[in-house]
Amino acid sequence: MLRRSARDFLAKECGSKYVRGQMADVDGYDTYMWGKLANLGWTALGIPEEYGGAGTFLDLVVVLEEAGRALLPGPFFSTMGLAVPALLELGTEAQKKNVLGEIAGGTARATVALTEPPGRWDASGISLTARQVGDQWQLDGIKTFVPDAWGADHLIVPARTRGEGEDGITVFLIPGDQEGVEVRRLDTLDQTRRWGEVRFDGVRLYGDAVMGSPHTAWPRLRRALDWSTAALCAEMVGGEQKVLEMSTEYAKTRQQFGKPIGIYQAVSHRVADMLVLTESSKSATYYAAWAVDADAPDRALAASMAKAYVSDAYRKVAGDGIQVHGGIGFTWEHDVQLYFKRAKSSEVTLGDATYHRELVAQALDL
Amino acid sequence: MDFELSDSERAFRDEVRAWLKANKPDEGETRAEGQKAFIDSRRAWQKKLHDAGYVGITWPKEYGGRGAGFMEQLIFNDEMILAHAPDPINVIGLGMGGPVVMAHGTDEQKKRYLAPLLSADEIWCQGFSEPNAGSDLSGLQTRAEDKGDHYVVNGQKVWTTLAHVAKWCMLVVRERREANPREGLTYLLVDMESPGIEVRPLVQITGDAEFNEIFFKDVVVPKSQILGEAGNGWAVAMTTLMHERGTLGMALATRAGITAAQLAEHARRLGRGSDPLVRQKIAQYTIEARALQLNGYRAVTAVKRNGIPGPEGSILKLMWSELNQRMTETAVDLAGPAGQVGDGEGWEYAFLRSRANTIEAGTSEVLRNILAERVLGLPRSR
Numbered sequence: 001m002l003r004r005s006a007r008d009f010l011a012k013e014c015g016s017k018y019v020r021g022q023m024a025d026v027d028g029y030d031t032y033m034w035g036k037l038a039n040l041g042w043t044a045l046g047i048p049e050e051y052g053g054a055g056t057f058l059d060l061v062v063v064l065e066e067a068g069r070a071l072l073p074g075p076f077f078s079t080m081g082l083a084v085p086a087l088l089e090l091g092t093e094a095q096k097k098n099v100l101g102e103i104a105g106g107t108a109r110a111t112v113a114l115t116e117p118p119g120r121w122d123a124s125g126i127s128l129t130a131r132q133v134g135d136q137w138q139l140d141g142i143k144t145f146v147p148d149a150w151g152a153d154h155l156i157v158p159a160r161t162r163g164e165g166e167d168g169i170t171v172f173l174i175p176g177d178q179e180g181v182e183v184r185r186l187d188t189l190d191q192t193r194r195w196g197e198v199r200f201d202g203v204r205l206y207g208d209a210v211m212g213s214p215h216t217a218w219p220r221l222r223r224a225l226d227w228s229t230a231a232l233c234a235e236m237v238g239g240e241q242k243v244l245e246m247s248t249e250y251a252k253t254r255q256q257f258g259k260p261i262g263i264y265q266a267v268s269h270r271v272a273d274m275l276v277l278t279e280s281s282k283s284a285t286y287y288a289a290w291a292v293d294a295d296a297p298d299r300a301l302a303a304s305m306a307k308a309y310v311s312d313a314y315r316k317v318a319g320d321g322i323q324v325h326g327g328i329g330f331t332w333e334h335d336v337q338l339y340f341k342r343a344k345s346s347e348v349t350l351g352d353a354t355y356h357r358e359l360v361a362q363a364l365d366l
Numbered sequence: 367m368d369f370e371l372s373d374s375e376r377a378f379r380d381e382v383r384a385w386l387k388a389n390k391p392d393e394g395e396t397r398a399e400g401q402k403a404f405i406d407s408r409r410a411w412q413k414k415l416h417d418a419g420y421v422g423i424t425w426p427k428e429y430g431g432r433g434a435g436f437m438e439q440l441i442f443n444d445e446m447i448l449a450h451a452p453d454p455i456n457v458i459g460l461g462m463g464g465p466v467v468m469a470h471g472t473d474e475q476k477k478r479y480l481a482p483l484l485s486a487d488e489i490w491c492q493g494f495s496e497p498n499a500g501s502d503l504s505g506l507q508t509r510a511e512d513k514g515d516h517y518v519v520n521g522q523k524v525w526t527t528l529a530h531v532a533k534w535c536m537l538v539v540r541e542r543r544e545a546n547p548r549e550g551l552t553y554l555l556v557d558m559e560s561p562g563i564e565v566r567p568l569v570q571i572t573g574d575a576e577f578n579e580i581f582f583k584d585v586v587v588p589k590s591q592i593l594g595e596a597g598n599g600w601a602v603a604m605t606t607l608m609h610e611r612g613t614l615g616m617a618l619a620t621r622a623g624i625t626a627a628q629l630a631e632h633a634r635r636l637g638r639g640s641d642p643l644v645r646q647k648i649a650q651y652t653i654e655a656r657a658l659q660l661n662g663y664r665a666v667t668a669v670k671r672n673g674i675p676g677p678e679g680s681i682l683k684l685m686w687s688e689l690n691q692r693m694t695e696t697a698v699d700l701a702g703p704a705g706q707v708g709d710g711e712g713w714e715y716a717f718l719r720s721r722a723n724t725i726e727a728g729t730s731e732v733l734r735n736i737l738a739e740r741v742l743g744l745p746r747s748r
Contacts, residue, residue: 248742263745265731268738275737276681283660284653290369305653354646360653361645364630 006063009040010070016335022073023191029074029109029151037076038106046084051096052104057227061234061289068238071338073192075109075148077235082147083110085227086156089220090171090211099154099173110154112228113143113198121225121351123166123218128200130159130170137161137210139172139180139203147349149183149196152176156211157200158221166218171211178203190345192338222300229303229350230292233285236314236346240278243321243339247271250325267324274320277313284309301363308356314343369663371441378434379441385418386449405455405531412454412486421454422484425464429480436666440616447620458528459483459490461617463536465609470553470594470602479534479555491532493523493556493580494603501732503538503603504547508582510539510554517541517554519562519585525726529565529578532558537587538603541596551599555591562586572718608679610727615682619662622655622686625693625716632711638700651693658685677740684733687723694720 013036022028037043045060047053060080067076080103087100087110102108118125128141139159149155155174162168174181180203186195212220251262251271261267288306291299318340322329329336347353371379391411415421423439425431432438446453454460460483467479482488499506508521519539529535535556542550558565562585567575594602630639630648638644665678697713698705705711724730738744 248744251744260745262738263747265735265738265747268742268744268747269731269734271742271744272734272737275742276685279664279678279681280654280657280661280685283664284657286664287369287656287660294370296369305656308649309653309657357646357649357653358642360649364649364652366630366633366639366645366648 002059003062003066005040006042006066007069009036010066010072014070014072016338019071019073019192019335019338027151028191028194029148033074034109035106042076043080043106044104046080047100047104048088051100053100054104057231057293058289061231061286064231064234065238065241068235068342069242071192071239071335071342075111075152077193077232078111078147078152079103079109081231081235082112082228083154083156085231086112086171086211086221086224087173089224089227090156090217091173092208092211094208095173095211102153108153109148109151110156111146111148111152112156112158112224113146113149114158115145116142117144119145119348121355123169123222124164126158126160126169128157128159130161130172132161133204135206137170137172137205137207139174139200139205141200142197143200144186144197145195145348146198148194149198150185150194152183155181155198157198158217161215163215168215169218169221170214171217171221172205172209173211174203174205174209178205180204188345190341192342193345195345225350226292226300226303229307230285230288232346232350233281233288233303233306233310236310236343237278237281237285239339239342239346240281240310240314240317243317243336244271244274244278246336247274247321247324254326261324270320271324274317277317281306281310281313301360304351304356304359304363307351308353308360311347311353311356315340315347318343371437375437375441378438379445382420382442382445383449385420386445386451389414389418390449390451408452408455409486409489411452412456415454416485421460421486422464422480425468425480425484429468429476430484431480440663440666443617444620447617447624450624455486455528456483456489458492458536459488459534462492462606462609463490463534466536466602466606467555467593469605475555475593482533488533489528489531490534490536491526491529491558492606493526493529493535493537494606495525496522497524501729504551504600506538506540506551508537508539510541510552510587512541515589517552517587517589519554519556519582519587521582523580523582524568524577526565526578526580527576529558529580530567534558535580536593536606538599541599548600550597551603552596553593553599553602554587555593556585556587557591560585560587571721572715607728608677611679611683611733615679615686616662616665618686619655619659619682622658622689622693623652625690626652626655629693629697632697632713633700636700636711644700647696651689651696654685654689658682658689661685677736680728680733680736680741683727684730684737687720687730690723691720 041054042063044053045055046057087096116125116127130137130139153176155176157172157174158169160168161170180201182199184197186197188195248271251267252260254261284306288302291302321336322340325336328334419432420442422431423434423442424436427433464480464483467475494503496506510517510519535558537554537556539552539554540550541552544550562583564581566579568577568579569575633639633644633648662682694713694717698710698717701711739746
């Protein structure tokens, strides 16, 4: 039912014309749309009732799948898929009350600024420094490739406060307009998802900005990333399904040599393979979402398995989608290119397939 | 979607696990499938499983089954494979013969065939493929001549697993020539002890004779042996194949996970586990095997809804067969030249045998046609 209503809403409000309008928009962020999403209750999904939320993480997964199908632009994934899990896993009671409350009520957008210029998603990739200066923390460094950093009301920023690797990670909750924080828009391949660079130049914060405990935040952050990974996979699966449907429809109707091209096995077998990839992506994703939500012992493994599989699958399906469409698929006007680009940007977000396969290999004790 | 077992399902799993631990025969993966000792041990194993109530888990109680659901069957399959327990002997009968008799048989036929199939007193084989009818089953030429109360069957079948020990053969024959080759076919249950049947082993790429050829010369088959209606054999054959790809597909899905785990162990033993390329490959196979298994769980929903596996079952078989080829080839490659000497660190047989996986029970090409046409609704290519 939620899926049906989400699909209907997005078909009406988030068609190709809207998506392309947002791509051309300077901010890539639409307060009017955000208000509608909040009215539907989507900004409350996955947030516990005590913080103003309503609906489960698995409800959010359904909506994200539909959002991915419609290529919904704007900070819905970054806020609900990245920031909310980090707040839930790491936030203090006060932080959760304030920020989750604002998000659920539709008045705030947030994101997680984890990656730095090397583009790594593991703990060793975090080198932005935070050091104690009197009763304050001072942050210096660069975060980049941050989804929807521009316009975020809150930034969740993992920093290095000591040591190396998984030790010495401290996570800060920082207002988007904090003095010393400078956000720059990046010109990205996927214009439906904006990334920003965030520079921290002598940013001073009090202890109440620390999320969880200083120095030892990585395990909780890692758990938050498992939620985020499952959420992103759901969004990707929605896109995959849409490309499969577009390609199937095109193969049925496009005529060459006097017949629909889908009659030729070179075409139909390619589309059959797209089906196999899409169905398997769904299975891996639904299981990951369940395992993360149920706190199953294999939650991290399930999330990594899903991201590894879906990263490759969405890219392949979107690329094959262009091939099935032929020349028209290569044009700017056809939407299949938008999915191809979204697949590519999602592939590297939260770790690509190679990264997650290595995590799986570690889990296998290889 | 809920992946958690219910209390009763968990209890069933624990019961099966304990039983298998106590009763599983000590038998490695045996390759000499034609040997009598192998047949006898697998038959005895099925009897033991049957006495414990683990054969025909989804079959109705009145036919000797357990009367349980598909979840229990899946749980049982998983436990069998986790325990490295051997298959029961009657794989063809359990996966296809029983289900097709239940779907198309008369009450009398159900009473006659199902119980001895479950107890392994009677082994089944499948007579579909012919030298000139592989993927195009409708091109089959084995003839059944109508002689009033019986048929006289002449022709040849090929690739018949278990034919040399089977009591019953699911045989599709041509009764009449029709403009549409799918019409005029009749589905018979033929007694393999009938005069005029000759079974010859067919030596395959592995050097073993796992399959057979069957020759029929003036074989008399009473009309009581028709399954479904005379002349309507195509529909019955299709039910059989849906079960082949669906039900067996789900068992294969779990097996893929085991092969992936064995491959990881193989890499560790050879000291290749630290090679980044090997790590990537084995992780990828493990992930695909898991996706395949989860596809199987989702397909169960379709089975529950429709009674027979849907065309989606073809996804399982297609994925498994291609994955199994890649896994077994990697296993051989990991050992370098030693992988091609002797039994290739135990993988040589699996590597060679896997080449049949993309051909038997529907070639990958036929399965892609099924997915394109029956799941996606693309126009028929022929």
